[in-house]
Amino acid sequence: MKPEEKGVRPEKVSEAAELDQRVAGALYMIIADYTGMDMPTTTALKDSLRERGASFNVVKKTMLSRAVDADIAELLQGQTAMIHGDGDVVEVAKVIKKFTAKNEKPVVTGGFVEGKAVTANDVVALAKLPSKDVLRAQLLGTLQAPCSQLVGVMDQKVSTLVYVLSAVKEKKEQEA
Template sequence: MLTRAQKEALVKSLREKFEEAQAVFVTSFKGLTANESNELRKKVREAGGEYRVVKNTLLRIASSGTPAEPLQQFIEGPTGIALAYKDPVALAKVLTEFAKEHEALILRGAALQGKPVEAKGIEALAKLPPREVLLAQLLGLLQAPPARLVQLLANVLRSFLYVLKAIEEKKRAEGGQ
């Protein structure tokens, strides 16, 4: 049993983590073995996140007034939270893959940058390409118009040079007769 001071410290710590996290995922873990829990924690850590089990009342108190407040609608029964500090997409992938392998883990919902996300939304988020790929695609889109303009200008210059070369060869042929 936690003392009042320990509970206050835990709520304060959770508030700070909610402010720092880009997304908070709510799960139900009833039926997970200790080994499976440790495996989940390890995979979440590798994805740049953190997985914790928190009492529902403390979670409600800690999340109120933070970007994680929308997750309150998903809190019921044994609750575990996964905090995404870097890439929410990577953590969503880890959680959905783990939930497919282990039926005891159920994704209830999430708070993504202050907005609620249903379980189906988490699965859709997990299907997105990684952040680096999205940035590369955006860069390709931004780079395409200037590259086409340069290519167009080069083609105009190249065509002009071909015309000059043809005129030169024609004059040489006429002069040689």
């Protein structure tokens, strides 16, 4: 019997549909090799990621390569896990970097952020960035700086005028 005649098992169809849905709904997807991680370590990583709004799922390489439109064969090494979510990718990258520094696993092989391919080095670079809140504060400070400097200059000019008038007043009082 040919494979076409056999058909695909319903479990496989539902797994593929679920994976397609996860990939389509994710703002970012980081692919990692989790070879050698034991269950307590994996659970600890999953809990850390869940706090940041991310999920850690073990996936089959063939299903993942079919779900992603790009050629990702070089990313699929060892036992493959997919870390995905729709929150702040920088926070998730920091969690992964911190966890990897402590446990030496998982090994990030690459991924996608907002539809663009990223390498493992790019994920490390993301971990070095400040969080969105810090970046927003820096932007706000940059936008407010000209206004506060203008207020300072105007205040200085008014103060100078007051000092001059005070000096004229004192001089006239001494002459009188």
